[in-house]
Amino acid sequence: MADLRNWRGVPGPERKALEGVYVRLEPLDPAKHSAHLYEAAAAPGADERFRYLYETPPSDLDDLRGWVEKVSAGSDPLVFAVIDKNTGRAEGRQSFMRIDTANGVIEIGGIMWGPAIARTRVATEALFLFADYAFGLGYRRFEWKCNNLNVPSKRAAERFGFQFEGVFRQHLVVKGLNRDTAWFSIIDSEWPQLRAGYEGWLGADNFDATGGQLSKLKFDR
Numbered sequence: 001m002a003d004l005r006n007w008r009g010v011p012g013p014e015r016k017a018l019e020g021v022y023v024r025l026e027p028l029d030p031a032k033h034s035a036h037l038y039e040a041a042a043a044p045g046a047d048e049r050f051r052y053l054y055e056t057p058p059s060d061l062d063d064l065r066g067w068v069e070k071v072s073a074g075s076d077p078l079v080f081a082v083i084d085k086n087t088g089r090a091e092g093r094q095s096f097m098r099i100d101t102a103n104g105v106i107e108i109g110g111i112m113w114g115p116a117i118a119r120t121r122v123a124t125e126a127l128f129l130f131a132d133y134a135f136g137l138g139y140r141r142f143e144w145k146c147n148n149l150n151v152p153s154k155r156a157a158e159r160f161g162f163q164f165e166g167v168f169r170q171h172l173v174v175k176g177l178n179r180d181t182a183w184f185s186i187i188d189s190e191w192p193q194l195r196a197g198y199e200g201w202l203g204a205d206n207f208d209a210t211g212g213q214l215s216k217l218k219f220d221r
Contacts, residue, residue, distance in 0.1 A: 007104075009101050009102045009103075009104065010101050010104045010137050010138040010139055011101065011137055011138075012075065012076075012078075012099055012101050013078055013096045013099065013106070013133065013134070013137065015027040015075075015078065018080070018129045018130075018133055019129075020085075020125045020126075020128070020129050020202075021085075021125065021202060021204075022084070022085055022086070022121050022122050022125050022202075023082060023083060023084065023085060023117075023122045023123075023125045023126050023129065024083040024085055025080040025081070025082060025083070025094075025126060025129055025130070026080060026081045026083055026090075027072070027078070027079075027080055027081075028068055028071065028072040028079040028080060028081050028093060029068075029072060029081070030065055030068045030069045030072055032081075032090075033068065033081040033090040033093075034061065034064055034065040034068050035061065036089040036090040036091070037064060037068065037081060037090045037092075037093060038058055038060075038061045038064040038065075039089075039114075040089075040090065040091045040092055040112075040114025040115070040116065041057060041058050041064060041112060041114065042057060042058060042064075043114055043115050043116075044115070045115060049112065049114075050112070051150075052146065052147045052149075052150045052153065052174075053110070053112060054110075054174060054175075055067065056175075075099075076096070076097060076098070076099045077095035077096065077097035077109065077110055078095060078096040078097070078099070079093055079094070079095045079110065080093065080094055080095065080096075081093055082094060082113065082117065082122070082123070082126045084116060084117055084122050086122075087116075089116070091113070091114045091116045091117040091122070092111070092112050092113035092114045092117055092118075092123070092126070093110065093111075093112050094108060094109075094110060094111045094112075094113075094126060094127075094130065095108070095109055095110035095111075096108065096130065096134070097109045097110060098143070103140070103141075104138060104139045104140035104141060104188075105139065105140065105141045105143065106134050106139050106141070106142060106143070107142075107143040107144070107145060108127065108130050108131075108142070108143070108144060109144075109145065113126070120211065121202060121207065121211060121213070124160070124198075124201070124202070124217065125202055127160050128195075128198045128202065130142075131186060131191065131194075131195075132191075132195060132198075135188055135191045135195075139188070140187060140188050141185055141186075141187050141188070142185065142186045142187075142191075143183070143184065143185050144157045144160070144162045144184040144185070145181050145182065145183055145184070146181070146182055146184075147174070147179050147180070147181065147182070148167050148179075148180040148181065148182045149180075150182075153182075154182055154184075157182075157184040158184075159217060160217075161186055161190070161194040161197070161219050162184035162185060162186055163184060163185055163186070163190075164182065164183075164184055165183040165184060165185060166182075166183055167180050167181065167182050167183070168180065168181045168183065193219060193220060193221065194219050196220075197217065197218060197219040197220065198217070201213070201215070201216075201217045201218075
């Protein structure tokens, strides 16, 4: 068991860009990101995309911009736009949330990856950049939580290397409905091995000319 008698906590994540090969994560900015983010959010399939989020699909650009103005002013959640470097467009958003600097715990949540990047290397690298930044700051635990009915989200968590920990029954009320919450985590001792798996999968030689993967993301545990 780790000796934590000298533990002094960790700093909060900074409001700064995180740069990858395929994606850049930028702190959400109303003027810079609203238009493209609205197009990603309102694209066909919006109702299903927002089914398990706290928000509903934006009714128009002004609706989305108002939401961006509100959340971009806060620090928890700290929301980032997900920029596809191939197009320069904000194709989604994700957040650091429930940031516990005293205990070194942080969650990725509020994920809305639009159809242009969902289930692509852009989304996978966006997750990787968050995890790598958090563990680089000294966080001990990186969390993923979702509605227990959200099967695609649970599958994604397991693909990304998170360990399933259980279900909090009747945990929340969201949009007038009960939410049983499935909990997943990665802890700091697991990250070096997972990091190596991500770096191997994200290598340029793992993708064909269309960006399709040649081998699946896997980890040696």
